[in-house]
Amino acid sequence: MISKKIHTNLGKSSWIRAMFEEGEKLRQKYGAENVFDFTLGNPDPEPPIAVKKALKDIVSSDIPGIHKYMNNAGFDDVRDSIAKKLKEETRLPISKDNIIMTCGAAGGLNIALKALLDPGDEVIVIAPYFAEYLFYIDNHGGVPIIVNADPTTFQLDLNALEKSITQNTKAIILNSPNNPTGVIYSKEILYELKELIENKEREFKSDIYVLSDEPYSKLVYDNVELPNMLNIFENIIVINSFSKSLALPGERIGYAVVSPMADDVDLLIDGLIFANRILGYVNAPALFQKVIARSLDAQVDVDTYREKRDILYNYFCECGFECIKPQGAFYLFPKTPISDDVAFINSATKYNLLFVPGTGFGYPGYFRVSYCISMDTIVNAKESIKSLAQDYDLL
Numbered sequence: 001m002i003s004k005k006i007h008t009n010l011g012k013s014s015w016i017r018a019m020f021e022e023g024e025k026l027r028q029k030y031g032a033e034n035v036f037d038f039t040l041g042n043p044d045p046e047p048p049i050a051v052k053k054a055l056k057d058i059v060s061s062d063i064p065g066i067h068k069y070m071n072n073a074g075f076d077d078v079r080d081s082i083a084k085k086l087k088e089e090t091r092l093p094i095s096k097d098n099i100i101m102t103c104g105a106a107g108g109l110n111i112a113l114k115a116l117l118d119p120g121d122e123v124i125v126i127a128p129y130f131a132e133y134l135f136y137i138d139n140h141g142g143v144p145i146i147v148n149a150d151p152t153t154f155q156l157d158l159n160a161l162e163k164s165i166t167q168n169t170k171a172i173i174l175n176s177p178n179n180p181t182g183v184i185y186s187k188e189i190l191y192e193l194k195e196l197i198e199n200k201e202r203e204f205k206s207d208i209y210v211l212s213d214e215p216y217s218k219l220v221y222d223n224v225e226l227p228n229m230l231n232i233f234e235n236i237i238v239i240n241s242f243s244k245s246l247a248l249p250g251e252r253i254g255y256a257v258v259s260p261m262a263d264d265v266d267l268l269i270d271g272l273i274f275a276n277r278i279l280g281y282v283n284a285p286a287l288f289q290k291v292i293a294r295s296l297d298a299q300v301d302v303d304t305y306r307e308k309r310d311i312l313y314n315y316f317c318e319c320g321f322e323c324i325k326p327q328g329a330f331y332l333f334p335k336t337p338i339s340d341d342v343a344f345i346n347s348a349t350k351y352n353l354l355f356v357p358g359t360g361f362g363y364p365g366y367f368r369v370s371y372c373i374s375m376d377t378i379v380n381a382k383e384s385i386k387s388l389a390q391d392y393d394l395l
C-alpha cells in the first residue's frame with residue numbers, strides 16, 4: 001500500500017488535469033479543431049530561434065565535460081552570466097555564488113522550501129494561487145496559510161496579511177505577474193509589505209523570507225512597471241525559469257537567486273545547494289544550462305501574447321463577463337456569472353469550451369482562461385463564448 005498521505009493527495013483532483021481529460025474526450029468525439037481548450041499553461045509558441053541555434057551549436061561542438069556531473073549549484077560560467085545580468089539590473093553585489101541553477105521554478109521552490117522549513121513552519125500563500133504551492137510546502141513539512149488577495153484588484157491585501165503573520169511564519173510566496181490573475185504587484189504595495197514584514201520580524205525576533213516565484217517576469221504588457229523584488233526585499237530568494245520566457249517548460253531549466261542582503265546568506269546558499277542534491281535533482285540539466293546562458297537576451301514574442309490577451313479580454317467584456325485586465329502572464333481570471341464556478345465550467349463544455357474553475361486556485365466564483373494557445377483556437381472560440389454568455393443572460 002502506498003503512503004496514506006500520497007493516497008489522500010491522489011484523491012484531491014487537480015482541476016487542470018481533470019479538465020485536460022475532459023478535453024481529450026471532447027477531442028475524440030468532435031475533433032481537435034472543434035474543441036476550445038483554455039486550460040493549460042503549456043506555451044504554444046516554439047522557443048526563439050536563438051535558443052534552437054544555441055542548442056544546435058552546443059550539441060555539434062565538442063565542449064569537454066558538458067554531459068558530466070558538476071557542482072550541485074550548476075556550471076560556474078552559466079551562473080556567472082546570469083549573475084552579471086542581475087547585477088546590472090539591480091546594482092546589487094550579485095555574483096555566481098548567489099545563483100543556483102534549478103529544475104525549473106518548481107525545482108527552485110522546492111529547494112528553497114526544503115532549505116528553510118522546519119516541521120510546522122508556516123508559509124503564506126496568496127489566493128488565488130498556483131495549486132502546486134500547497135503540495136510543495138507540504139513536501140517539506142510546512143503549513144500553508146492562505147491569505148486572499150484584495151477582491152477588487154487582486155493586489156495584496158495588507159490588512160489580511162498583517163493578521164496572518166505569526167511567530168511561526170517562515171516565508172511568504174509572491175507570484176507577480178500572477179497565475180491566474182495576470183496582475184502585477186505595484187511598487188507601492190510591495191514597499192508596504194516590506195515594512196510590514198520588517199515590523200513583524202522585529203516583533204517576533206524571527207526571519208521571514210520572501211520567495212518570489214517569477215516564471216512570468218518576461219511576459220509584461222503595456223509597459224507596466226514590474227518592480228524588481230531584489231531591490232525591495234532583503235530576505236528574499238527569487239525563483240525564475242525559462243519555461244515561459246523561452247517556451248521551454250519540458251526542459252526543466254531555471255534558477256534561484258539568494259539576495260546578497262539576506263540574513264545568513266552563505267548558509268542559505270549552502271542550504272539550497274544541499275537541497276538540490278538531496279532532493280535528487282543533483283543539478284539542473286547540463287545541456288540546457290549551456291543553452292540558456294547563450295540565450296539570456298532572447299524571449300518569446302510578447303506582442304503576440306498581448307494581442308491574444310486583447311482579443312480575449314475585450315471579447316469576454318463585450319459578452320458581459322466581469323474581468324480585471326491582465327498586465328502580464330498569459331491568463332484571464334473572469335468572474336463566473338453564478339457563484340458555483342464548477343457548475344459554470346461544466347456548463348461551458350456544452351460548447352466545447354474548457355476552462356479551469358477558480359476553486360482549483362483556492363478562489364471559487366471565478367474561472368481561469370489560459371491564452372498561451374493558437375490564435376485560431378481563440379478566434380474560433382468566439383461564437384461559443386457568446387452562446388455561453390447568452391445562456392447566463394449576460395448578453
Ligand SMILES: Cc1ncc(COP(=O)(O)O)c(C=O)c1O
Nearest residue numbers: 041104105106130179241243249
Ligand atoms: C506560478 C507558477 N509557478 C511555478 C510554475 C512552474 O514552472 P516551471 O515549469 O518553471 O517549473 C508555474 C507553471 O505553470 C507557475 O504558473
